[in-house]
Amino acid sequence: MxxxxxxxxxxxxxxxxxxxxxxxxxxxxxxxxxxxxxxxxxxxxxxxxxxxxxxxxxxxxxxxxxxxxxxxxxxxxxxxxxxxxxxxxxxxxxxxxxxxxxxxxxxxxxxxxxxxxxxxxxxxxxxxxxxxxxxxxxxxxxxxxxxxxxxxxxxxxxxxxxxxxxxxxxxxxxxxxxxxxxxRHLVAEDKPIVHRKRKFALPDNPMIYLIGLIALFSMVPEGTVLDWAALYLRQERGADLATAGFAFAGFSATMACMRFLGDGVRNRFGAVRILRISSLIAAAGMLTAGLSTSPWLAIAAFTFAGLGIANMVPIAFSAAGNQKGMSAGAGMSVVTVMGYSGILVAPSAIGFIGEHTGFAPVFVAISLLLVIVCLMAGMARSADFASSPATAE
CATH class of the missing domain: 1.20.1250.20 (MFS general substrate transporter like domains)
Structure with a gap:
C-alpha cells in the first residue's frame, strides 16, 4: 500500500x-x-x-x-x-x-x-x-x-x-x-501486543496507574457537576429550578466546544503544557464555584471550569494508549476503569459527604485534586507523538 x-x-x-x-x-x-x-x-x-x-x-x-x-x-x-x-x-x-x-x-x-x-x-x-x-x-x-x-x-x-x-x-x-x-473503515493497529503467558493480568508498569489517577481526578469534577451542581445551586445558593439547570448546561457546552479545538491546540503546544494549563483553569473554576455566594457567579465558574476539564481526559487516554511495552487496549482498560470510577462511583460518595457538609466544601476540595493533576502533568508525556507521519510510511 x-x-x-x-x-x-x-x-x-x-x-x-x-x-x-x-x-x-x-x-x-x-x-x-x-x-x-x-x-x-x-x-x-x-x-x-x-x-x-x-x-x-x-x-x-x-x-x-x-x-x-x-x-x-x-x-x-x-x-x-x-x-x-x-x-x-x-x-x-x-x-x-x-x-x-x-x-x-x-x-x-x-x-x-x-x-x-x-x-x-x-x-x-x-x-x-x-x-x-x-x-x-x-x-x-x-x-x-x-x-x-x-x-x-x-x-x-x-x-x-x-x-x-x-x-x-x-x-x-x-x-x-x-x-x-x-x-468496515475502522483502522487496525500495526501489531497488537499479545500477552501469551496469562490470559488476563493487570499491567505491571506503575506509570499506567499514575496516568489512571490523572484520569480519575479529571473525571471526578465532571461526575460531580453532572449529579450535584444543580442541587448545590438550588439548596445552598437559592437558585430556582430553571436557573440551577444552567450549571451543567454551561459546563457541558464549553467542554464540547473545547474538545473540538483541543486537538489543534495540543498538536501545537504539546500534551503536557496543555494538561497543566487546563488543570489550573479547571481548578480556578471549581474553587470559584465553591466559594461563590451568587448562583450566577457559580454558573459562570462551572462554565469556565468546563474549558479546562474538556481536554484533560482525552490527554490521559492518549497517554495510556501510547505506553511502551503494552498494547493500547491494556493501558486503556486500566485508565478507563480508574477514570470512569470518577463518574460512576465517586458521585455517590460525594453525595453522602455533601449531605453532611454541604457541597461548597466539596467543590473546593475538587479544585485541590485538579492542582494535583497539574503537578502530575509530566507523566502524560507519552500523549505526544514521536512516530513518523502517515505520509512517510
Whole structure:
C-alpha cells in the first residue's frame, strides 16, 4: 500500500471512529430521559432505581479490563466490530424489561457493552492518532458530547409524544445506521501486543496507574457537576429550578466546544503544557464555584471550569494508549476503569459527604485534586507523538 492510500485509509478510519464516539454518546444520552419512565413503569423507589443505575456502572467497570485484554490480543478494530453492534441493542433491552430482576440484568449488560465499546473505540482512536501522527482524541470525545446532547435533547420529546418503547426502537435504529457503515473503515493497529503467558493480568508498569489517577481526578469534577451542581445551586445558593439547570448546561457546552479545538491546540503546544494549563483553569473554576455566594457567579465558574476539564481526559487516554511495552487496549482498560470510577462511583460518595457538609466544601476540595493533576502533568508525556507521519510510511 503506497503512502497516498495509507493516508486515505487513516482519514476514513478517523471518521469511522468519530462515528463510534457519536453513537456511544447518543446511546448514553438517550438513556437519561428513560430514567424517570423506568421509575414509574416498574413502580420502584428512588433507592431501587439508584441500584439499577449502579448495575449499569458495575457492568461497564467489569467489562473494561477484559476488553483491554481482547484489544491487545485481537486489535481494537475487530473487538469494536463486536461491541458496537451489541451496544446498539442495550437501551432496547432495558426498555423491554418487564420487572426489576430483568431490568437489573439488562442494565448490567447495557453498561457492559457501552463500557466495552468505550475502551475499544478509545484504543482505536489511539491507533488512528499513530497513523496520522497527530491528536484526534479530544475531537473524538467532542463527537461523544454531541451524541450525548442529541440523545438527551431529543429523547424527552420522543418519549412524551410516542412512548418509551417507540423511543428505544428509534434510538436502536439510528445507532445501527451510524455504526454499520463505519465498521468496515475502522483502522487496525500495526501489531497488537499479545500477552501469551496469562490470559488476563493487570499491567505491571506503575506509570499506567499514575496516568489512571490523572484520569480519575479529571473525571471526578465532571461526575460531580453532572449529579450535584444543580442541587448545590438550588439548596445552598437559592437558585430556582430553571436557573440551577444552567450549571451543567454551561459546563457541558464549553467542554464540547473545547474538545473540538483541543486537538489543534495540543498538536501545537504539546500534551503536557496543555494538561497543566487546563488543570489550573479547571481548578480556578471549581474553587470559584465553591466559594461563590451568587448562583450566577457559580454558573459562570462551572462554565469556565468546563474549558479546562474538556481536554484533560482525552490527554490521559492518549497517554495510556501510547505506553511502551503494552498494547493500547491494556493501558486503556486500566485508565478507563480508574477514570470512569470518577463518574460512576465517586458521585455517590460525594453525595453522602455533601449531605453532611454541604457541597461548597466539596467543590473546593475538587479544585485541590485538579492542582494535583497539574503537578502530575509530566507523566502524560507519552500523549505526544514521536512516530513518523502517515505520509512517510
Amino acid at each position: 503506497d503512502a497516498t492510500n495509507k493516508i486515505a485509509v487513516a482519514r476514513r478510519g478517523r471518521w469511522a471512529v468519530a462515528a463510534m464516539f457519536f453513537a456511544n454518546g447518543f446511546l448514553t444520552g438517550s438513556w437519561a430521559p428513560q430514567i424517570p419512565v423506568l421509575l414509574t413503569r416498574l413502580g420502584v423507589s428512588e433507592f431501587t432505581l439508584g441500584l439499577l443505575i449502579l448495575a449499569f456502572g458495575l457492568g461497564a467497570l467489569s467489562a473494561m479490563p477484559w476488553c483491554g485484554y481482547l484489544v491487545g490480543r485481537h486489535g481494537s478494530h475487530l473487538v469494536l466490530r463486536v461491541f458496537a453492534p451489541a451496544a446498539t441493542l442495550g437501551l432496547l433491552a432495558v426498555a423491554l424489561a418487564p420487572n426489576v430482576a430483568v431490568a437489573a440484568l439488562a442494565m448490567y449488560a447495557f453498561g457492559g457493552v457501552i463500557g466495552g465499546m468505550d475502551v475499544t473505540m478509545n484504543a482505536n482512536a489511539v491507533a488512528v492518532e499513530r497513523k496520522l501522527s497527530r491528536a484526534i482524541m479530544s475531537s473524538s470525545h467532542g463527537f461523544w458530547s454531541l451524541g450525548g446532547f442529541a440523545g438527551g435533547g431529543l429523547g424527552g420529546i420522543a418519549i412524551q409524544n410516542y412512548g418509551h418503547l417507540a423511543h428505544a426502537v428509534a434510538v436502536t435504529i439510528v445507532a445501527a445506521v451510524i455504526v454499520a457503515p463505519a465498521l
